[in-house]
Amino acid sequence: MDKRLNKTWESCVKCGICRSVCPVFKEEKSEPYVARGHITLLSELIKGNIGFKEHEAKDYLYKCLLCTTCVEACPNNSETDTIVEIARHEVIKHHGLPLYKKIMARVLKNRQMMDFAFKNAAMFSSFMFKKNSDTSRASLETKIKTPVMEKGRLIPKLSKKSFMQKYAEYSDSKATLALFPGCLINYTYTEIGDAFVSILKKLNITFNVPKKQLCCGAPVYFAGNFEDAAYLAKKNLDLFENLDIEFIAVMEPTCASMIKNDYVKLFMYLEDKEYEKKARDIAEKIIDPVKYLYDYTNIAESINNTNLKTTYHDPCHLKRAQNIKEEPRFFIKKASNFSEMKEADRCCGNGGTFSIDYRETSMKIASRKVRNIENSKADYLVTGCSACIMQLSEALHKHGDDHIKTIHTLELIEKALTV
Ligand code: SF4
Numbered sequence: 001m002d003k004r005l006n007k008t009w010e011s012c013v014k015c016g017i018c019r020s021v022c023p024v025f026k027e028e029k030s031e032p033y034v035a036r037g038h039i040t041l042l043s044e045l046i047k048g049n050i051g052f053k054e055h056e057a058k059d060y061l062y063k064c065l066l067c068t069t070c071v072e073a074c075p076n077n078s079e080t081d082t083i084v085e086i087a088r089h090e091v092i093k094h095h096g097l098p099l100y101k102k103i104m105a106r107v108l109k110n111r112q113m114m115d116f117a118f119k120n121a122a123m124f125s126s127f128m129f130k131k132n133s134d135t136s137r138a139s140l141e142t143k144i145k146t147p148v149m150e151k152g153r154l155i156p157k158l159s160k161k162s163f164m165q166k167y168a169e170y171s172d173s174k175a176t177l178a179l180f181p182g183c184l185i186n187y188t189y190t191e192i193g194d195a196f197v198s199i200l201k202k203l204n205i206t207f208n209v210p211k212k213q214l215c216c217g218a219p220v221y222f223a224g225n226f227e228d229a230a231y232l233a234k235k236n237l238d239l240f241e242n243l244d245i246e247f248i249a250v251m252e253p254t255c256a257s258m259i260k261n262d263y264v265k266l267f268m269y270l271e272d273k274e275y276e277k278k279a280r281d282i283a284e285k286i287i288d289p290v291k292y293l294y295d296y297t298n299i300a301e302s303i304n305n306t307n308l309k310t311t312y313h314d315p316c317h318l319k320r321a322q323n324i325k326e327e328p329r330f331f332i333k334k335a336s337n338f339s340e341m342k343e344a345d346r347c348c349g350n351g352g353t354f355s356i357d358y359r360e361t362s363m364k365i366a367s368r369k370v371r372n373i374e375n376s377k378a379d380y381l382v383t384g385c386s387a388c389i390m391q392l393s394e395a396l397h398k399h400g401d402d403h404i405k406t407i408h409t410l411e412l413i414e415k416a417l418t419v
């Protein structure tokens with residue numbers, strides 16, 4: 001492992017400030033579930049003082065949302081997320097991956113297999129799911145318990161045609177703006193991608209949708225599966241490197257953060273200098289779509305107030321990983337009657353597979369967010385991440401708040417646009 005990564009866990013002075021901000025610690029009230037505990041555990045594991053056999057050690061390292069709230073609060077810049085990611089890699093080196101994460105990695109590495117899996121899942125979804133039209137967005141509800149989902153869990157509806165299939169004609173475009181939808185927008189929330197395309201068309205901005213793009217690798221990287229993450233990262237970096245583009249608008253904040261920040265860390269860990277350099281070069285081109293509209297267009301002049309009553313939730317990978325918090329608020333305030341909720345930047349509790357592996361804790365964390373949304377008196381919860389939309393649509397439903405609609409910032413901008 002690259003020595004530059006050692007400093008990440010040498011910096012913790014055990015002050016305990018992270019205990020006051022960690023959403024998981026707030027629910028679990030147990031030291032191993034907080035940054036300081038994760039750091040101590042990893043140090044002991046690296047020194048060989050404890051092994052990976054203990055079920056608890058494995059559990060403690062996976063029961064973290066990687067929300068980076070502790071990293072933001074830490075006076076010593078301890079990078080708990082990096083430490084946890086490396087520790088998880090150590091865990092799977094010794095114990096391997098759970099079966100569903102192995103299958104997931106296989107599917108994510110092959111676009112044809114993914115298209116096939118989602119197309120068939122959409123066709124046969126009625127066997128396992130029923131439509132739930134009460135929620136703020138079209139959802140499917142599980143009819144039976146499966147190894148990864150309990151009965152009654154809500155997931156987004158699956159699109160008949162993926163975003164990339166819908167916009168396949170743009171794959172050969174010579175435009176200097178490339179679009180990277182991310183898997184959730186590509187296969188489920190395609191309407192969010194449609195909203196961005198509609199905005200770009202209204203502004204006469206040309207774009208391309210590179211057809212060879214693969215999953216960014218975040219779901220496998222966060223599981224500690226660095227080998228499959230590196231496979232996906234290399235494919236995407238080679239693709240982007242060969243395109244004559246100025247920007248890659250990455251619609252999912254988690255994918256953007258993965259490509260911008262985590263690819264570099266991954267190749268540092270693997271001591272792959274060639275791809276570390278490629279990752280650093282591409283990182284400069286990655287941009288969030290709302291940030292792109294804010295920095296490089298004059299769209300603000302064409303936004304009218306829709307008079308919707310809104311509040312905003314900061315996605316972790318947008319606010320903390322990309323430092324984007326004012327730009328969405330600027331547009332939302334222009335487009336609606338906005339009221340700031342309490343703890344707007346507190347994690348929603350999704351955390352990718354955290355919401356599958358630790359369902360009860362995940363929903364408890366979401367419940368606190370729901371109370372803050374209710375208290376804002378908004379009719380629309382705006383956010384910039386479709387994983388947060390999925391988590392909070394379900395949490396609002398479980399609390400009887402289906403009247404509060406979830407909407408992506410891009411959808412609100414599109415609604416308010418007068419051109
Ligand atoms: S991770 Fe940071 S905030 Fe937490 S105990 Fe260590 S130094 Fe303090």
Ligand code: SF4
Nearest residue numbers: 022064065067068070
């Ligand atoms: S990343 Fe989030 S969940 Fe994990 S220890 Fe830090 S604050 Fe807690």
